[in-house]
Amino acid sequence: MQIATRTATRHGVEVNGFDPAAATAADLAALREHLYRDKIVVLKQQTLTPDRFIELGRAFGTPVAYYEPMYHHPDHELIFVSSNLRHDTGPIGVPKTGAFWHSDYQFMPEPFAVTLFYPQRLPTVSRGTYFIDMSVAYRRLSPGLRAAIEGTRCRHSARRYVKIRPSDVYRPLGEVIAEVERKTPAQTWPTVLTHPVTGERILYVTEAFTYEIEDADGNPLPRRLIDDLLAESGQLDTTFEHPNIFLRGYEPGDLVLWDNRTLIHRALHNPGGEPTESFRVTVTDEYPLSAGVIA
Template sequence: MTTAVQLKTRELKPGFGAEILDVDLAQADADTLAGVVDTFHRHGAILLRGQDMTPAQLVEFVALFGEPEDHTQKQFTLPGHPKVFVLSNREVDGKPIGAHNDGVGWHTDYSYKAQPVMCTMLYAVEVPAEGSDTLLADGCAAWNALSPERQKELDGLRLHHSYQHFMATREFGRQELSDELKRDNPDVEHPLIRTHPADGRKALWPSTGTVTEVVGMENPKGLELVDELVAFMTSEPFVFRHKWQVGDILMWDNRCTLHTGTLYDDTKYFRTMHRLWAKGDAPY
């Protein structure tokens, strides 16, 4: 049985996240890796810089957090590595090798699933000199900043999430779903306030794109409430902005955060990232 070791860390921002220092994931022993996992569960997000990982090593690493999750869209998974999804604006022989501008807009991954992914990992292969930052919003800090009266009003509300709605209305690459994708991704309901299973901490857990209504509340009032809460949670006090370097591994806990990508000059720069997910459980 392995035990977590004490790692050298520093906060990504006050009260949120941890950059783990002086760890080479490709060479790390089991105790060190257990410490990395433990740090993740306590801090909402982790960053490790200067990593050199093969796709197989990335899959092995994300499996320490949970069973690697499959991807809804299969066409941009890495050949030979179906758990690794490619984000890129590169083309080979006139065909894109990855999804471009994927993940722009505040959201939590797989929120349209009954069991959304627990964590998301991005590994930087190729990074623009400017732009393309990833932003993380701390749902626990946002929840704690609400008044007790406001917390009481919100706790217990549920949101209706729809993948079909998301794909039909998103800004980049709208898509009419196949019958198979519709069957595999039925609409779901999730709590607006989510409880973290590690320690019971609560997080504000709205999202954009997939949410069609607050259950039991007529629109536009319901969606206006969601927009208001997303704007609050993604305001400056609760947001960490990550500026990428090649070899960065950034992982965030989808149970207590929102995230968004940002645009860059895709006529001037190339960006290539490998994304992996670990399976989660039903929000409560």
């Protein structure tokens, strides 16, 4: 196993020669260390079956099935499928997922620690993922904005981006919305968290899920404060040229792991609608996000 040295122009590290079946405890510990420190680890030239992919996820934590079954692989509920393909048995997974800035499961009581992303079919024009390191975004906030959010908390909900299921057709919209609120009630987290492993301060705000900010006493603060945080962090830049944004492209055989607590991401979908499919396994680890809450 060879781990490429991180450079100033390349985010994360690339790993060649990694064989999950032969990996030692020391190999896996090294990958976890790089994952927390460098945020992204790309395992090159992987050819894993779904079972092997899930087992690799177990090396980094406890895999958790996505709460909506329509995203599941038909034979492996722990694999989330994003796909625009039609298989012999019909469509699998959901097309065009994640085209907005978010952190996986930010709207749930225990957000994921690590995301493992494994493209199965790539378009000819490379598909990739945009990322923002929210520890860097916090450090780069203007002094006035950092002072304004000290001690505040934000509320997060999936309500804006929940996809309509086939079973929702002909249901009243109000009934569907009520079910969303019941299944995924809003979660409240400090606007700035401390990473439970690295100790970095993280701006915990996303365009997709953050909808309200309040002071230490629970009083709502103006919405423009969230808008200012989104703008300064880069999430409102539709050109994707903001200095906080970087793009990770993919090659066949890449298996990408990232620190879901620190990095927020947004999918880059191919505009021509070429066939594309990816698998995802998401895990919690022994360091819950709540460990980063300062009382």
